[in-house]
Amino acid sequence: MIFNSIEFAIFFPIVTLVYFLLQHKHRWWWLLATSCYFYMFFKPEYILILGFTIVIDYFAGILIEQSEGRRRKWYLVMSLIANIGVLAVFKYYNFFTLAIGEAGLARLPMLKILLPIGLSFHTFQAMSYTIEVYRGNQKAERHFGIYSLYVMFYPQLVAGPIERPQNILHQFYTKHTFDYDRVTSGLKLMAWGLFKKVVIADRLALFVDKVYDHPLDYQGIPIIVATIFFCFQIYCDFSGYSDIAIGSAKVMGFELMKNFDRPYFSKSISEFWRRWHISLSGWFRDYLYIPLGGNRVSTYRRYFNLFFVFTMSGLWHGANWNFIIWGALHGFYLIAAIVLAKPRNFINKITGITKVPFLFKIIQVSITFALVAFAWIFFRGTYLELSWTWHLVTHLFTGLPSLSEFMHLDYISQYVFLDKGAKEFFLAIALIIFMEVIHYMQRGKSMREWISNKPTIIRWGIYYLFIMMFFILGVFDSPAQFIYFQF
Amino acid sequence: MTGTKKFIYKVFLLGAIIIGSVWVFNKIYIAQTYPYEYLGGMLNDKHALAQKTPSPKVLWVGGSSGSFGINSDSLQKNLDLPVVNMSFIAPLGTYFLLNDALKEVKKGDKVFVSTEYDIEKYSTPQVIYSAVDYYPEGSIYIEKDTTIVDFIGHRVKHKLANVSKLFWNVFSKNDAVNANIEDNTSVYFRSAFSPKGDIISHVNNTPKKVDFFLFPRAPINYSKQIDDLNYFVGEVRKRGAEVYYVFPPLAESTYNYGKVAVESVEKQLNEKLNCNILGTAKDFVRKDSSFFDSFYHLKPAGRDHNTEQILELYKQTQTKR
Numbered sequence: 001m002i003f004n005s006i007e008f009a010i011f012f013p014i015v016t017l018v019y020f021l022l023q024h025k026h027r028w029w030w031l032l033a034t035s036c037y038f039y040m041f042f043k044p045e046y047i048l049i050l051g052f053t054i055v056i057d058y059f060a061g062i063l064i065e066q067s068e069g070r071r072r073k074w075y076l077v078m079s080l081i082a083n084i085g086v087l088a089v090f091k092y093y094n095f096f097t098l099a100i101g102e103a104g105l106a107r108l109p110m111l112k113i114l115l116p117i118g119l120s121f122h123t124f125q126a127m128s129y130t131i132e133v134y135r136g137n138q139k140a141e142r143h144f145g146i147y148s149l150y151v152m153f154y155p156q157l158v159a160g161p162i163e164r165p166q167n168i169l170h171q172f173y174t175k176h177t178f179d180y181d182r183v184t185s186g187l188k189l190m191a192w193g194l195f196k197k198v199v200i201a202d203r204l205a206l207f208v209d210k211v212y213d214h215p216l217d218y219q220g221i222p223i224i225v226a227t228i229f230f231c232f233q234i235y236c237d238f239s240g241y242s243d244i245a246i247g248s249a250k251v252m253g254f255e256l257m258k259n260f261d262r263p264y265f266s267k268s269i270s271e272f273w274r275r276w277h278i279s280l281s282g283w284f285r286d287y288l289y290i291p292l293g294g295n296r297v298s299t300y301r302r303y304f305n306l307f308f309v310f311t312m313s314g315l316w317h318g319a320n321w322n323f324i325i326w327g328a329l330h331g332f333y334l335i336a337a338i339v340l341a342k343p344r345n346f347i348n349k350i351t352g353i354t355k356v357p358f359l360f361k362i363i364q365v366s367i368t369f370a371l372v373a374f375a376w377i378f379f380r381g382t383y384l385e386l387s388w389t390w391h392l393v394t395h396l397f398t399g400l401p402s403l404s405e406f407m408h409l410d411y412i413s414q415y416v417f418l419d420k421g422a423k424e425f426f427l428a429i430a431l432i433i434f435m436e437v438i439h440y441m442q443r444g445k446s447m448r449e450w451i452s453n454k455p456t457i458i459r460w461g462i463y464y465l466f467i468m469m470f471f472i473l474g475v476f477d478s479p480a481q482f483i484y485f486q487f
Numbered sequence: 488m489t490g491t492k493k494f495i496y497k498v499f500l501l502g503a504i505i506i507g508s509v510w511v512f513n514k515i516y517i518a519q520t521y522p523y524e525y526l527g528g529m530l531n532d533k534h535a536l537a538q539k540t541p542s543p544k545v546l547w548v549g550g551s552s553g554s555f556g557i558n559s560d561s562l563q564k565n566l567d568l569p570v571v572n573m574s575f576i577a578p579l580g581t582y583f584l585l586n587d588a589l590k591e592v593k594k595g596d597k598v599f600v601s602t603e604y605d606i607e608k609y610s611t612p613q614v615i616y617s618a619v620d621y622y623p624e625g626s627i628y629i630e631k632d633t634t635i636v637d638f639i640g641h642r643v644k645h646k647l648a649n650v651s652k653l654f655w656n657v658f659s660k661n662d663a664v665n666a667n668i669e670d671n672t673s674v675y676f677r678s679a680f681s682p683k684g685d686i687i688s689h690v691n692n693t694p695k696k697v698d699f700f701l702f703p704r705a706p707i708n709y710s711k712q713i714d715d716l717n718y719f720v721g722e723v724r725k726r727g728a729e730v731y732y733v734f735p736p737l738a739e740s741t742y743n744y745g746k747v748a749v750e751s752v753e754k755q756l757n758e759k760l761n762c763n764i765l766g767t768a769k770d771f772v773r774k775d776s777s778f779f780d781s782f783y784h785l786k787p788a789g790r791d792h793n794t795e796q797i798l799e800l801y802k803q804t805q806t807k808r
Binding site for chain 1: 509
């Protein structure tokens with residue numbers, strides 16, 4: 001079931017209403033049953049895979065807690081192998097089989113299977129549980145139903161945030177009552193998430209798809225326009241999903257972790273990764289980067305750690321060379337940032353740019369955005385042949401028009417507005433600006449709080465305008481899937 | 488439960504305001520666009536025309552290939568009967584087009600029915616909901632939704648789309664508002680028709696680029712459409728009228744591209760249709776240059792040639808009698 005569907009509009013109020021009507025002791029099974037239904041709505045049989053990892057990790061957690069020494073480690077390794085094994089079979093087997101075949105090393109049979117929705121998300125969440133039990137940060141969960149719910153809780157089941165057991169497990173034991181402020185705050189967050197998805201992301205997709213569906217037909221300006229739009233499309237798509245997930249959990253009383261924090265205001269790539277997909281970045285930091293030695297190693301080892309972790313992050317997104325290059329590119333950016341720190345400081349000093357903090361910040365944010373945008377070409381190109389993505393990368397600045405050509409209406413209509421018309425183009429730009437202004441205003445205080453403190457007539461006027469804007473500007477032709485579902 | 492009553496009260500109040508607004512905006516949109524809207528206007532106007540035309544008359548029934556493909560004046564002159572071209576658009580589907588046309592069939596009428604090869608039985612939701620906004624009688628031809636989700640989804644989507652259109656109309660008027668037959672750009676607007684129902688708005692216009700290959704290539708299962716046709720034929724005869732089936736005009740490139748599809752429909756019609764079929768599908772294949780903006784939509788010259796051929800084939804059936 002996807003959040004921007006009629007089915008979810010029916011599912012959510014029923015689940016929430018019954019949740020509050022039930023006695024606390026019965027709520028876990030209601031949430032578990034409805035989460036199963038939510039997941040099975042996509043492809044019912046894949047719940048068996050989820051069931052497999054749940055059973056393995058449930059017992060692994062208990063055995064890890066009850067054991068000591070090597071045996072304890074052994075149970076953790078077994079659990080990790082089971083989880084990674086599922087990923088390896090369903091997500092990576094065909095990719096590596098193809099790569100091995102193309103390299104002429106061996107001819108292995110391909111599997112005719114579809115990737116279960118959200119596999120990487122719930123597998124990583126499950127792994128985080130056994131690792132935390134192993135580290136002694138989390139007690140093994142004895143209640144099988146509650147543990148299953150930890151993995152399957154429907155708001156974050158298919159696209160995160162990837163929760164830690166310390167944050168969420170105890171919340172299933174807490175009795176949540178109907179709290180007006182919390183419920184309305186959750187609903188407002190859901191509405192904002194839905195707005196970002198249906199109004200902004202799906203509208204921007206009209207432009208992005210035009211170029212990325214026929215990459216060989218374009219060079220220069222249209223690729224730049226589509227790529228910039230894709231930056232905001234993927235942000236609105238994924239952060240929109242996270243907002244709906246966090247909001248729907250909040251309505252029922254659960255606090256999920258923040259997954260995005262205005263990432264395009266980042267002044268460096270490392271800051272970007274502290275603000276983008278926070279739950280995944282944290283996962284890789286805590287369970288891969290730090291165990292590899294993190295920053296407390298030699299310089300070259302640190303470079304390797306960064307490059308390896310980000311390449312793995314790319315691979316996490318999908319079994320595709322484009323994702324791997326995307327991840328590796330971010331690893332490369334971070335290494336370059338360390339290597340070039342001294343020359344950058346020197347340039348800053350001789351230009352005196354740091355004395356104008358606002359301008360300095362704008363330059364930093366712009367450079368970071370440009371680097372991130374460039375890497376997104378590979379990410380969006382995952383639907384394409386690698387050579388086609390390469391065409392986009394190598395033709396980013398070719399075929400640029402002369403000023404007189406650029407001023408020609410036909411050129412603008414075809415290559416800037418991408419045949420969607422001035423109205424659609426400027427609407428897309430206006431929506432991006434609108435969203436970023438909201439983000440900027442939210443630096444100090446949440447917009448939801450700001451609205452809540454206004455007189456009723458203004459508050460209701462804002463709600464009304466927001467809902468009508470959603471209806472008027474939303475793209476409702478067919479409920480588009482969320483991009484991150486494929487992971 | 489703290490605040491539960493307050494919450495429920497506010498949800499219902501906000502919901503009522505929103506639903507009320509959407510309902511009002513829909514009414515405004517329909518009233519605003521009714522004077523120039525192509526589909527809704529055509530449905531009302533052609534029914535009105537059929538009702539005021541005395542029987543016996545000639546009634547042309549089918550999709551837009553009939554609006555573009557028939558010269559009703561020529562038909563009237565040769566058959567010596569008043570003609571009403573009640574062709575609408577193929578996306579309405581055979582169930583709508585044929586059952587709706589039955590209302591206008593009277594004793595002694597000659598009914599010609601022509602359905603496009605790729606027509607479906609039922610209309611797509613967005614087309615039929617737009618049609619019934621202006622022509623509420625058509626709501627009985629809406630395909631029954633199989634689930635409550637579809638039922639809500641289709642209706643809500645359509646109502647919201649109207650609100651969106653109303654909003655955008657504030658900034659840029661619909662082209663159809665100022666369209667008239669004399670101009671050389673507009674085609675689809677309410678007054679685009681001759682007094683007999685033929686489309687004439689394109690006479691002065693430059694032809695548009697036609698995608699001749701937007702047509703099925705595989706065999707088409709036409710059984711549901713034939714069921715509708717046979718029901719229509721039976722009902723027409725019960726009313727004491729004659730009925731003939733006519734193949735729609737089709738561009739040569741499209742015919743060659745989708746020959747398998749065309750022949751499959753022709754075969755099924757020949758085997759199962761309970762009325763006279765005028766000629767063969769190939770008889771109605773025309774040169775690509777005869778088409779205006781679709782491989783079914785003839786230019787005025789092509790229309791005259793098409794009408795002559797229909798008359799010729801009709802006369803042959805009369806001679807055989």
